[in-house]
Amino acid sequence: MATNKLEGTKVSLTVGAVFDRAVAQAAALPVRLSSVTIPPKPDTANIMSGLDLLAQLEDGSAAAAFFDPQYRGVLDHLGYGNERSRQKARAALAPMDEATIGAFISDLERVLRPSGHLFLWLDKYHLVEGVLPWLAGTQFNKVDMITWDKGRVGMGCRSRRKSEHLLVLQKTPTRAKGIWLDHCIPDVWREVVGRDHAHTKPVELQRTLIAATTRSGDVVVDPAAGSYSVLKACRQVGGRRFYGADLVGPEIDQAAA
Numbered sequence: 001m002a003t004n005k006l007e008g009t010k011v012s013l014t015v016g017a018v019f020d021r022a023v024a025q026a027a028a029l030p031v032r033l034s035s036v037t038i039p040p041k042p043d044t045a046n047i048m049s050g051l052d053l054l055a056q057l058e059d060g061s062a063a064a065a066f067f068d069p070q071y072r073g074v075l076d077h078l079g080y081g082n083e084r085s086r087q088k089a090r091a092a093l094a095p096m097d098e099a100t101i102g103a104f105i106s107d108l109e110r111v112l113r114p115s116g117h118l119f120l121w122l123d124k125y126h127l128v129e130g131v132l133p134w135l136a137g138t139q140f141n142k143v144d145m146i147t148w149d150k151g152r153v154g155m156g157c158r159s160r161r162k163s164e165h166l167l168v169l170q171k172t173p174t175r176a177k178g179i180w181l182d183h184c185i186p187d188v189w190r191e192v193v194g195r196d197h198a199h200t201k202p203v204e205l206q207r208t209l210i211a212a213t214t215r216s217g218d219v220v221v222d223p224a225a226g227s228y229s230v231l232k233a234c235r236q237v238g239g240r241r242f243y244g245a246d247l248v249g250p251e252i253d254q255a256a257a
Helices: 015-026 050-055 071-076 083-094 100-113 122-127 203-213 229-239 249-257
Strands: 004-005 009-013 062-065 110-122 138-147 163-171 188-190 219-222 243-244
Touching: 050 100, 050 243, 062 203, 100 110, 110 122, 110 203, 122 163, 138 243, 188 249, 203 229, 219 229, 229 243
Parallel strands: 062 110, 062 219, 138 188, 219 243
Antiparallel strands: 004 009, 110 163, 138 163
16 A cells, blocks of 8 residues: 655555456446546446436447436426426426437437437427427437326316327437337337326336347436336346436435335
């Protein structure tokens, strides 16, 4: 162990040894080592910025990714004043502006391998308003869409919202043969979920999509993990490595177990 005197005090210099050990441990993982940010751990809830997570993943290292952006389109148009606790909790989350959402999608394109899939969650408002600005300059192609029937009625100015939409994007080159393995998935999927998180998503649907578009050993990414439903889905499929993050407390990992 080397030492150095600083104002008469001996300071242990173990940084080099610690760094070498970290390099050895991370050698088999698809992450970029950073001198500033702690490398993300697989198959757990990383408490960090989703953009920081993506910045440390290698180009073309993931087979599939899910992204549920914290947009405010609907909430800004539904200022009823009588929102229930679930809507209030969602409104309390920090929103992403258009530039931030675009940055996430651009980095997800880099992280996905050729023909990899991005499953992008949308509500009816953004489905109508369009998401093309988010995809500008990327190699993502729109290949399908799945409607999630939540099984319960929500809010709305006119019709009441009962669904969300999953836009299926595929990185160039676009092909289904040998990439999409399950051809029995309906484009309207009914699944009722709990209310443990403002952004809870259907685990079984995501499990089915992961099984259809990835193989054992593949990496699945979720940079805005929320309730960590994708982590739960990966654990159910088995054999996949999950990399996800959110700006929430460590209790989410317990919920995902």
